Amino acid sequence: MKLGCSYFGNRILRHVAQDMKYLAENHFTYVVHTFSENDFRFYSGAMKEIIRISKECGLFTCIDPWGVGRVFGGEAFSEFVAIHPDVCEMLSDGKPAAIACLNNPAFRKFIHEWTDAALATDADCVFWDEPHFYLSNWMGGRPNTWGCRCQYCQEQFEMKYNIPLPNEETATVKEFKHYSIRSFLQEMINHVHKAGVKNSLCIIPNSVASDSALRDLAGMDNLDDFGTDPYWFGIKRDVREYVGESSRKIAAVCRELGREGHIWIQGFKVPAGREAExxxxxxxxxxxxxxxxxxxxxxxxxxxxxxAPEDPAKTWKVILEAFKSVKDL
Ligand SMILES: [Zn+2]
Known part of the structure; x- marks a missing residue:
C-alpha cells in the first residue's frame, strides 16, 4: 500500500525535517510537495533541501505545479498571468480570464522552465495536479462564460476541424479542449520521463467528457500513475457513492492500461461531526x-x-487511523 500526504505552507527546514520524520513514522510512504510560482521564483534552493530531507526520512517525493498559471489546481496565485495578460485565456464574453492558455507557446515555454526547476530539486516524480482550462465556477470565474477563444485556440481548432471555432462550447469544442490538455501534458510528461523521473496525473473528477477520453489520458506515453480526487464535502454527494464510483473507474482503467491508480482523500473543509466519513x-x-x-x-x-476543517485535530486523528488500518494491504 502506498500512502501519501501533501505538504505546503512551510519552508523552514528544521520544521520540515520534523514533519517528514513524523509522516514516515505514521505509515506514510510518500509526500507531495507543492512547488508554486512563488516557490519557483523565491524558494528553489530550499525546495531542493526539502526534497533531500524527505528522501532521508525514507519518503518517495513528488513535486506539484500548484496553481502555476492557474492551469493547475491549488490555493496559490499566479504571477505569470499578472505579468503576461496576453498569454491568458480569452473567454466567450470577449474578455480575458486570469488563467494562462495551455495552447499558448509562451505558457508552454514557461512550464518547461518550471519543469526544469522541478527536476533540479531531484524529486522522484512530477505530480500533474488537476490540469484544466478555465472553470467558470472556480476562483474569479464569471457565470455563463467559457474559454478559450484566444488566437492560438482559434488557429489550432480551425486547422484540426476545418471550421472556425464556434461561439458556443459545443461537443466538438470540448473534444478540442480534451486533445489540447492531452497534447500539453504529453509534451511535459515526455520531458520529465527523459530525465528519468516519474509522472503522476490527477484529473478533476468527471472533468472528461467520456470514458474513452478518460482512457485516452490514462494511456498517455510515459505516464506512471493516474488518479482523481473525489472530494465530497462541499458538494451534495454521498461519500460512499462518490468515492466508490470514482475509485472503481480509476481502478478499472489503470488495470486495463497497466498504470498505477491513485485516489485522493479529502482532509480539508471537513464539517464537525462528519470526520468518520x-x-x-x-x-x-x-x-x-x-x-x-x-x-x-x-x-x-x-x-x-x-x-481548514472545523475540528482539524479530530480530522487528522481519523485520517491517521484510517490510513493505518489499510497500510498492510
Ligand atoms: Zn487559448
Missing part, C-alpha cells in the same frame, strides 16, 4: 482495488484557514 472514503477506495491513497493535506490543513 473519511474512514468510509478510505474503505471505498481500497475495496475498489486502489492501493495508492493520498490525503490533502498535512495536519488536515489546520494551518490554511480558508479550507
Amino acid at each position: 473519511i474512514s468510509t472514503a478510505v474503505r471505498e477506495a481500497v475495496d475498489a482495488g486502489i492501493r495508492n491513497l493520498a490525503v490533502w493535506g498535512f495536519d488536515a490543513c489546520a494551518h490554511i484557514s480558508s479550507i
Whole structure:
C-alpha cells in the first residue's frame, strides 16, 4: 500500500525535517510537495533541501505545479498571468480570464522552465495536479462564460476541424479542449520521463467528457500513475457513492492500461461531526482495488484557514487511523 500526504505552507527546514520524520513514522510512504510560482521564483534552493530531507526520512517525493498559471489546481496565485495578460485565456464574453492558455507557446515555454526547476530539486516524480482550462465556477470565474477563444485556440481548432471555432462550447469544442490538455501534458510528461523521473496525473473528477477520453489520458506515453480526487464535502454527494464510483473507474482503467491508480482523500473543509466519513472514503477506495491513497493535506490543513476543517485535530486523528488500518494491504 502506498500512502501519501501533501505538504505546503512551510519552508523552514528544521520544521520540515520534523514533519517528514513524523509522516514516515505514521505509515506514510510518500509526500507531495507543492512547488508554486512563488516557490519557483523565491524558494528553489530550499525546495531542493526539502526534497533531500524527505528522501532521508525514507519518503518517495513528488513535486506539484500548484496553481502555476492557474492551469493547475491549488490555493496559490499566479504571477505569470499578472505579468503576461496576453498569454491568458480569452473567454466567450470577449474578455480575458486570469488563467494562462495551455495552447499558448509562451505558457508552454514557461512550464518547461518550471519543469526544469522541478527536476533540479531531484524529486522522484512530477505530480500533474488537476490540469484544466478555465472553470467558470472556480476562483474569479464569471457565470455563463467559457474559454478559450484566444488566437492560438482559434488557429489550432480551425486547422484540426476545418471550421472556425464556434461561439458556443459545443461537443466538438470540448473534444478540442480534451486533445489540447492531452497534447500539453504529453509534451511535459515526455520531458520529465527523459530525465528519468516519474509522472503522476490527477484529473478533476468527471472533468472528461467520456470514458474513452478518460482512457485516452490514462494511456498517455510515459505516464506512471493516474488518479482523481473525489472530494465530497462541499458538494451534495454521498461519500460512499462518490468515492466508490470514482475509485472503481480509476481502478478499472489503470488495470486495463497497466498504470498505477491513485485516489485522493479529502482532509480539508471537513464539517464537525462528519470526520468518520473519511474512514468510509478510505474503505471505498481500497475495496475498489486502489492501493495508492493520498490525503490533502498535512495536519488536515489546520494551518490554511480558508479550507481548514472545523475540528482539524479530530480530522487528522481519523485520517491517521484510517490510513493505518489499510497500510498492510
Ligand atoms: Zn487559448
